[in-house]
Structures are given as C-alpha cells and as structure tokens.
Amino acid sequence: GQNIDQPTEMTATEGAIVQINCTYQTSGFNGLFWYQQHAGEAPTFLSYNVLDGLEEKGRFSSFLSRSKGYSYLLLKELQMKDSASYLCAVADSNYQLIWGAGTKLIIKP
Amino acid sequence: IAGITQAPTSQILAAGRRMTLRCTQDMRHNAMYWYRQDLGLGLRLIHYSNTAGTTGKGEVPDGYSVSRANTDDFPLTLASAVPSQTSVYFCASAAGQGTDTQYFGPGTRLTVL
Numbered sequence: 001g002q003n004i005d006q007p008t009e010m011t012a013t014e015g016a017i018v019q020i021n022c023t024y025q026t027s028g029f030n031g032l033f034w035y036q037q038h039a040g041e042a043p044t045f046l047s048y049n050v051l052d053g054l055e056e057k058g059r060f061s062s063f064l065s066r067s068k069g070y071s072y073l074l075l076k077e078l079q080m081k082d083s084a085s086y087l088c089a090v091a092d093s094n095y096q097l098i099w100g101a102g103t104k105l106i107i108k109p
Numbered sequence: 110i111a112g113i114t115q116a117p118t119s120q121i122l123a124a125g126r127r128m129t130l131r132c133t134q135d136m137r138h139n140a141m142y143w144y145r146q147d148l149g150l151g152l153r154l155i156h157y158s159n160t161a162g163t164t165g166k167g168e169v170p171d172g173y174s175v176s177r178a179n180t181d182d183f184p185l186t187l188a189s190a191v192p193s194q195t196s197v198y199f200c201a202s203a204a205g206q207g208t209d210t211q212y213f214g215p216g217t218r219l220t221v222l
Contacts, residue, residue, distance in 0.1 A: 042213035099151030
C-alpha cells in the first residue's frame with residue numbers, strides 16, 4: 001500500500017529552528033510537496049522537490065532523498081505565525097498526490 | 110473573483126438529503142480536484158478532472174459524483190448524504206495534471222446528522 005508518515009505534533013520556540021520529517025512508501029515517485037495549513041484555512045504551497053538535495057526558499061528549506069524515501073522541511077528563525085500544520089504529499093506513478101496526515105507545529109514564545 | 114471559491118462555507122444536512130458543493134476557479138486551470146479532510150487523516154482524493162468534459166475517480170469516490178461541463182466549475186454532489194460524509198471538503202485546481210502546484214479553495218465544512 002501507499003503510506004506517508006509524519007510526526008503528529010511538534011513544539012518549538014520562537015526564533016529557533018525546527019525540522020519536520022516525512023517518510024514515504026508509494027507506487028512510483030514523481031515529486032514531493034510540502035504545504036502549510038493554518039487552522040481553519042486551506043493548504044498553501046510551500047515547496048516541491050523531485051531531485052535529491054536541498055532547496056532553500058527564504059526561511060524555509062526542503063530536503064529530499066529518494067533512495068531513503070525521506071524528506072524534511074526545515075524552518076529557521078521561527079515566528080509565531082509559523083504555528084500551523086505542515087502537510088507532506090507525494091505524487092505517485094499516476095501523478096495523484098498521496099497526502100500525509102500532517103504535522104501540527106506549535107510555536108511557543 | 111480571484112482564485113478559487115467554494116460554496117457554501119458550511120452546511121448542516123439531514124441524512125438522506127441530496128447536496129451539491131460548488132467550486133469555481135477563474136485561473137483557467139485545466140485540472141480540478143475534490144478532497145475531503147478528516148481529523149488524523151491526510152487529504153483524500155474523491156474525484157478529479159484533468160480537463161473540461163472528463164472526470165476520474167480518486168481514492169474515496171463512493172457516494173459522490175462530479176461533473177465538469179466547463180473549465181471554471183467543478184461541482185461535487187452527494188446523492189444521499191450519510192453521517193460518515195461529515196468532513197471538510199476542499200476543492201483544488203492546477204494548471205495541468207501531474208506535478209503542477211495545486212491551489213486550494215477555502216473549504217466547505219459539512220455536517221450530516
């Protein structure tokens with residue numbers, strides 16, 4: 001079967017760095033997405049990785065290792081507005097997105 | 110309008126009733142999707158459409174139907190609602206199928222009693 005695993009919840013301190021991990025087992029791989037979802041709102045796109053390595057975009061970076069079926073989202077200089085759920089999704093062989101349940105990130109002052 | 114809109118924002122529905130959730134986008138995107146989001150579960154694809162006039166089944170299509178008469182609109186119909194269809198429903202669109210970024214509507218919170 002297809003499976004995406006993420007931690008359910010993480011807590012971090014304002015100004016710190018946090019790494020949210022995602023492991024996946026899917027039928028085929030056509031890229032991995034990270035989305036951010038604030039409570040009661042729609043998911044919004046953060047990043048897309050299809051090749052191994054690190055993609056940096058401001059305070060957010062995303063890493064992919066296809067051989068390990070592993071990705072992480074790195075958030076630096078955490079701000080209170082970063083409190084949200086972070087969703088990992090993999091495009092499978094049919095280009096359908098398989099979604100993880102999301103990681104709820106709580107930022108404390 | 111700009112982007113993707115959904116209606117209604119929320120709805121309480123008696124079991125057995127028919128309900129259509131509306132979704133409209135003005136980005137001229139070819140692909141559109143319907144997901145449901147339940148606590149503790151990832152987004153699950155209900156139905157999708159790669160282009161106007163075509164539709165396909167996702168992971169959890171039973172009890173739902175869709176149509177795609179034109180590029181902009183992608184309504185989702187529950188023919189006879191059941192309590193297990195209580196969920197938050199998100200519509201999304203993308204320029205094309207495949208790995209194009211999906212843009213989500215604000216969601217419809219549906220409660221079936």
